Amino acid sequence: GENVEQHPSTLSVQEGDSAVIKCTYSDSASNYFPWYKQELGKGPQLIIDIRSNVGEKKDQRIAVTLNKTAKHFSLHITETQPEDSAVYFCAGINQGGKLIFGQGTELSVKP
Amino acid sequence: KAGVTQTPRYLIKTRGQQVTLSCSPISGHRSVSWYQQTPGQGLQFLFEYFSETQRNKGNFPGRFSGRQFSNSRSEMNVSTLELGDSALYLCASSLAQGRSYNSPLHFGNGTRLTVT
Numbered sequence: 001g002e003n004v005e006q007h008p009s010t011l012s013v014q015e016g017d018s019a020v021i022k023c024t025y026s027d028s029a030s031n032y033f034p035w036y037k038q039e040l041g042k043g044p045q046l047i048i049d050i051r052s053n054v055g056e057k058k059d060q061r062i063a064v065t066l067n068k069t070a071k072h073f074s075l076h077i078t079e080t081q082p083e084d085s086a087v088y089f090c091a092g093i094n095q096g097g098k099l100i101f102g103q104g105t106e107l108s109v110k111p
Numbered sequence: 112k113a114g115v116t117q118t119p120r121y122l123i124k125t126r127g128q129q130v131t132l133s134c135s136p137i138s139g140h141r142s143v144s145w146y147q148q149t150p151g152q153g154l155q156f157l158f159e160y161f162s163e164t165q166r167n168k169g170n171f172p173g174r175f176s177g178r179q180f181s182n183s184r185s186e187m188n189v190s191t192l193e194l195g196d197s198a199l200y201l202c203a204s205s206l207a208q209g210r211s212y213n214s215p216l217h218f219g220n221g222t223r224l225t226v227t
Contacts, residue, residue: 098159100156101146104153
């Protein structure tokens with residue numbers, strides 16, 4: 001069945017460094033890959049997404065890359081700031097419309 | 112534009128009771144999905160409704176049910192509550208049309224359910 005694996009489960013970086021979170025998916029029919037940021041006491045918020053016809057997408061300090069052959073995609077955050085501290089979730093969706101989430105990465109940015 | 116609204120924010124129930132959670136989607140969104148979030152299992156898909164019809168369902172027992180009204184508002188119900196049902200229940204809405212996914216999910220802040 002569909003499965004999305006996310007690594008690492010926790011990540012600690014110094015302010016100003018880069019952070020990378022990686023996900024792999026099993027359903028080759030998956031064609032949409034969003035990333036969500038969840039702060040304490042709030043629901044997940046979409047920060048960036050990528051569709052299967054694109055290899056890379058960037059939005060200011062955030063970028064996502066997709067390798068369809070290897071079935072993995074990654075989130076890159078550059079020049080990290082303390083307010084980037086949160087739990088990040090990757091997800092994959094197949095043509096059936098079901099969104100499957102990774103287990104989450106708790107990112108801590110130390111000032 | 113108002114976001115996804117979930118009520119109540121917090122709920123404490125006893126084993127064996129039932130509970131109903133409510134979700135108001137973003138105006139114009141016709142698809143509503145429900146997720147259960149727990150520390151051990153992460154975000155687990157419960158079901159999705161579109162135009163008052165359930166069109167996708169996760170692997171949860173029949174105690175978990177939902178419905179959607181003509182104004183796209185949705186409710187989910189859990190009967191015969193168990194301790195393991197304690198979780199954050201998240202609702203998300205989207206513009207998604209038909210079967211293929213073409214717009215992102217927008218989540219509410221959830222209902223924190225505690226079963227004692």
